[in-house]
Amino acid sequence: MKYLNYNIKKKYIFLLFFIFFGCNNSKKIDTSLLNGYWIIDHVSKNNEAFELNDIILADFYQIIDSSGWRTKVKPLFNNTYQVANSKVFFKLFRNNKRISLIIKTPWDKWEEELIKLDSISLILKIKDKTYHYNRIK
Numbered sequence: 001m002k003y004l005n006y007n008i009k010k011k012y013i014f015l016l017f018f019i020f021f022g023c024n025n026s027k028k029i030d031t032s033l034l035n036g037y038w039i040i041d042h043v044s045k046n047n048e049a050f051e052l053n054d055i056i057l058a059d060f061y062q063i064i065d066s067s068g069w070r071t072k073v074k075p076l077f078n079n080t081y082q083v084a085n086s087k088v089f090f091k092l093f094r095n096n097k098r099i100s101l102i103i104k105t106p107w108d109k110w111e112e113e114l115i116k117l118d119s120i121s122l123i124l125k126i127k128d129k130t131y132h133y134n135r136i137k
Contacts, residue, residue, distance in 0.1 A: 029099055029117050031092060034061045037073065037081070037136035038122050044130045058136060066092040075136065 040057040043050045058073045060083070072084040090101040090112075099114040101124075115123040115130065122133035 029114060031063060031099065031114075031117070033117050033119060034063050034068070034114075034122070036061065037075075038133040039075070039136050041132045041134050044132065045128055059133070063092070066094075068092075 038059050038061065040059075056075060058075055058081075059070050060073045060081070061070050062068050067090065069087040069089045071087045074082040076082055088103055088105060090103045093100045093102050093111070101112040101114065103110055103112065110126065113125040115125050117123075120135050122135070124131045124133070
């Protein structure tokens, strides 16, 4: 009987340890990697990908601390960019489960969830669409 109680206590302690330390869903993303030029590779919705083919859509992101801005850019053949005249400003929102860009303009407010960010790829979810970016070198 002592062995049974010891086994139950051992399982209980393991379960508590797992709950406190194993269920930490905190995103470990270095948001400074967002800085730079990103080209939209494709957009997906309901598990269907929409290729952009000959259309080149790119964004430039600049982030400092927990805020930043984005502007549309067009890559040119001489390795320069034509930059749009407008910037969209955002704040970073971070909790244990996700990181989002909170964007507010005079006309609208929306959230873009940061699904993935590393040195070569970026994935943003905006409502029911997912935007897949590749870094421009």
